[in-house]
Structures are given as C-alpha cells and as structure tokens.
Amino acid sequence: MIMGATLADFGGLVISARRGEFEAGFDQDGQTREHIQLARSLGINKLIVVVNKMDEATVSWKKSRWDQIKTSLSPFLAQCGYTDADLYWVPISGLTGQNIVEPVADTICNWYSGPTLLDILDNMPIAPRYAEAPLRIPVLDKMKDGNRSIIFGKVEQGTVRLGDRLALAPKNLPCQVLNIVNDKQQQVAYGRPGDNLQLKISYLDEEEIFKGDVLCQRDNPM
Numbered sequence: 001m002i003m004g005a006t007l008a009d010f011g012g013l014v015i016s017a018r019r020g021e022f023e024a025g026f027d028q029d030g031q032t033r034e035h036i037q038l039a040r041s042l043g044i045n046k047l048i049v050v051v052n053k054m055d056e057a058t059v060s061w062k063k064s065r066w067d068q069i070k071t072s073l074s075p076f077l078a079q080c081g082y083t084d085a086d087l088y089w090v091p092i093s094g095l096t097g098q099n100i101v102e103p104v105a106d107t108i109c110n111w112y113s114g115p116t117l118l119d120i121l122d123n124m125p126i127a128p129r130y131a132e133a134p135l136r137i138p139v140l141d142k143m144k145d146g147n148r149s150i151i152f153g154k155v156e157q158g159t160v161r162l163g164d165r166l167a168l169a170p171k172n173l174p175c176q177v178l179n180i181v182n183d184k185q186q187q188v189a190y191g192r193p194g195d196n197l198q199l200k201i202s203y204l205d206e207e208e209i210f211k212g213d214v215l216c217q218r219d220n221p222m
Contacts, residue, residue: 002038006140007154007196010046010124011039015073017051017065017091019058026072033076040080045127048088048120049073054109055093061109066091088120129193133157135166136222137197137215144206148178151199151209158217160199161190168204169214169222175204 005011013035016022025032039047051069059065070089077087091099091112098104100117115123135158143150160166164177179200180188191197199215216222 001035002042003140005039005042005044008044009126009194010048011044012048012050013039014050014052015069016053017059017069018053018056021053022069022072026076032073036077036080036082040082046086046088046124047077047082048090048117048124049077050117051089051091052094054091055096055098061091061104063111066112088124090114090117090120092117126194130157131159131192134220135160135164135215135217137199139168139209139211139213139215141211142206142209145200149201149204149206149209151201151215153197153199153215155191155193155195155197157193159190159192160197160215165218166201166215167218167221168209169216171208171213172218172221173204173208174218175201175215178202 013032015032016025022032024030036047051066053059054061054066091104091109093099093104098108099112103116104112136156137151137153137158137160138156139151139153141152143152160177160180162177162180166175166177167173168175177199179198180191181198181200182188182191183196214222
C-alpha cells in the first residue's frame, strides 16, 4: 500500500457499507484510518471515497447508511487535511457492477444522481507536469543487478535520459544512467514527470543508496 500510494497521483479509498465492516475499519487503529493518514502523508492530495457493497442486504442502497458513513468519515478526513474540494464520493456495488461503468437505476437508488466511478476517474484533475524543470527523482527502493545498482522511483519533475550524468542528493554522489525501464517493463530512452521507472546506475554501490535520497542534475542539485 505504501509503495502504491507513493507512486500515485490520487487515491481511491474503498469503504464497505456493510453493517459492522465500516465500523471495524474506522474504529481506533482500524485500517481505514491508517490508510487515510498514510495517503495524506505520502502526498496524495485528491481522494475518491468509494462506498462499496451498497447492494448488501443490511444496506440495500439506503440513503441513511450513506449519510451515516459520510457523517462519520468527513471529520476525520478534514482532520487529516482533506478539504471538500479534495474529495469525490461515490456509492457502488462491486459485486453487481452498479454505478461503476453505468449509473445505478433510479428504481434501486433514487437519491444519487452524481457521476459513476469511471466518470470520476476519467475526469480527475492531474497536477501540472514540469518536464523542463530541474530533475527530481526520489528513491523509493533499490536492488543490486550484478555489479550495478538499480533505483526505483517516480519522476516528480524534469526529464531523465539515457546517459545522463546525475548526482544522488543529499551527499551529491556522482552517477550515470545506463538503462531506463518503465512500469510496463519496457526499455525506454527517457522518462518524464509522472513516470514510474527503474534506473540502472553506474558508479554507485547499492550500500550508498538510501530510500528518500533524490536523483538530481549535477549542475542543479537539491
């Protein structure tokens, strides 16, 4: 969950509407609270709150259950730093597919007239990409490949290219990009903001690389 949230532009928080399941997740130290706090601390500023299992027998698409979940969850979301403009609420049934692609029928749910889950996903605002800005790739993970090191990270800004001579902040250790692999496991010639990459690096031993270090241009370090 932590790796996925670190790589994400926005998040989907799936809540169970079933009686007892929402309460178990939202009680003190429940996973719902933990995941909201992690998402916020890892930089997810927009959240889709997906209230699932609305078709379940104890719920039956009742507006009262929807209102109860929103009333319980909203103060905690606000406490974690999410404003109303940051949140997108949608009721669904994953089992039947209702309100995921096609809107739920009025005969089943006559109180919700908002977009479906896929409509929300298709229209989520993406943060501006700054491909010409100084390169910044925070290190999310690392591994050794023979006598070379591989760094996993997301390009937050700037553009990285094969052969680039970079530095690893904060120690400003020099390195060079030998290979770039994208999240589809394809070798590519460059990576732009938003891309999740594996970078094979020369001159750096794996033991010199730490999570949280940042790859930068040598002439424009952090």
